[in-house]
Amino acid sequence: MTNVAASDRPGLRADARRNRDRILHVAMQHFASRGIGASLEEIARAAGVGPGTLYRHFPSREALLAACLEDRQAELLARADEARQIADADVALDAWLAALRDYLRTFNGLPAPVLAAIEEQASPLATSCQHLVSITGELLARAQAHGHARRSVTAGDLFLGALGMAWVSDRVDAYGTTRDALEAVFAHGYLDA
């Protein structure tokens, strides 16, 4: 994978680069273990850095989050390309949605900022988010033209649906079901044709 550790970052002083990397490294751990709500102060502390330093490098939680997700996003885009290679349009769409789900599961609670991102163009997640919607639209269009996707469905519907399912999917056990079952419902509906 690409080197998220931005060790290759020009125009940054050596100490700055070092600190940035340490923050990023610690942040990934914390986001992974405590979800996207992890305390930024605690991350700074664990990285052996003052809060000011953290905020200098990453002005907002979203910025830090986006940086932490860079690798995963690259991976996701790679899987988008793989999906594009698949001949069967339906299978391709499925592959993409599966990739999207995996991505959204990177950190607990990730669906929320992604959902919010599109509204605020300021967010560092926003452009990537728009990109994800457009990929969804692309593969959906193909599945509508050459596969079995419904014509009435839009990219927004599909993306939002995927977000909703991802958001909910942490609790599938408590509700006596499984991720797969839930996804199947979303794919085929709860009603017969």
Next chain:
Amino acid sequence: MTNVAASDRPGLRADARRNRDRILHVAMQHFASRGIGASLEEIARAAGVGPGTLYRHFPSREALLAACLEDRQAELLARADEARQIADADVALDAWLAALRDYLRTFNGLPAPVLAAIEEQASPLATSCQHLVSITGELLARAQAHGHARRSVTAGDLFLGALGMAWVSDRVDAYGTTRDALEAVFAHGYLDA
């Protein structure tokens, strides 16, 4: 509607009842306008009451929320009964899901605590939440037996799906779609039969 203002509350001193009502009243306004994350301190202040008093009456945000939702829950249960009266099992299920959606839209962000409720049996929302799942199961079973609901779907699937759609539905506009379209996708899937 039933009197959520618990003015009829035995064993409470007159001033206590008065304060409880004021808190509840203000809380409903604040939750409605700012979502379920509204500041409890601010609610207390607006109710002309100290924070301690608020916490004495409602030990947690969830407790306050649950109290604020009492009326809406009664309404929801009434609509469940209406749904049960409907002869067509599919239509009945639809009516119930529509009622559920309306309920979940009472306050911005309500889906989150409802989703969480089932895990923590301590939550004041938990029992009501279980009840909602069981109603969903009941109407789903009927639609499976006498209507066109898929046999493979479970009550948990349906409830979680509804939660996910409700959670996401605030942003439908930003994603260039509509609540109805999204719900249709959930009902029928994005794939053709």
Next chain:
DNA sequence: CGAAATATGGAGGCTGCCTCCATATTCGGT
């Protein structure tokens, strides 16, 4: 009316967010 029971509110401890700036570190030119 007064004592016992009950309720109050606000001070205060805690955590998290974020900003600012005196001080420390690095860098590039000599």
Next chain:
DNA sequence: ACCGAATATGGAGGCAGCCTCCATATTTCG
């Protein structure tokens, strides 16, 4: 190898929200 300019640091401090505790106030009832 050194020094001044440019850059980065960290931690103090201001703010807001959560929640608890208890000296004081209000109500109730005999």
